[in-house]
Amino acid sequence: MVYNAATRKLTQLNLHAWLVFELCSNRRYPALEEQYLATMTARTSKAVARRQLDEALHHLLREGLVEVVPDRKSP
């Protein structure tokens, strides 16, 4: 269960979505994807794993549980 104080919504994640949620913490997308695939490709193909990652990110973004932070540009 995740409570989003901003939207005041309670959201239930299954184990798979929880993994992606945890991986989102302060990671750039390539690192996130790499670690996710390392966990998942022992049991599924890379293509399926990538699709499921996209799906999980889509859901998490939709619920406002993760957000994309633009890269900081050097001055």
Next chain:
Amino acid sequence: MPSKGKLDLVTSLMNQQLIVAPPRVDEVQIEVRTNGFVRPASSMTQDAPELLGEVLVEWTFSVSEADYPAFQQALQEAEKVLGSTASGEPADSMPDGVRYLGTYFVLSGGPSGAGRYRTLWGYRDFAAFQGYSDAAASGESEFAQALRLLTLYHDRTSPATSTTTAIALRAAGLRRVWDEPPEAAPRKRRAPAPRRR
């Protein structure tokens, strides 16, 4: 900051799964059911001893079936003064540190031969006991009248037993019950839930 402990935990749980279900993210629909009245949040919800009181008193009694409608009516009138979750906040005439916690009907269980009704009282400390006794004895006060209404239909001829039981919150310690009320402890503040970025 990545929470490595949680990540390790969820990875370990994932590795124990024979089949991994596709990711699911579902909003939980929160449903709040009340009888239309919600007690305002106060220190009572944050400080357990104050929730019910450090001493609870339970009246066990019977009401004759023929008196049920009249008893119900009397209860509703009394609770306008005593306060209850059904009728609202207690009147100002309630003695300090005394809380009327409601009158209940036992649906199942309980000691055999005991009356089927319960009235529960919460007392903050011994001083509240004294205050209750004084207020109850004060004849025409609003509180005394409400008490009379509350007990008007107690069936003292019933073979079912009527008892008064007092129990003290052990964690608070008896010394605290008999002493002056303690200073309210400072409330703990909860840190806001971290937002993922």
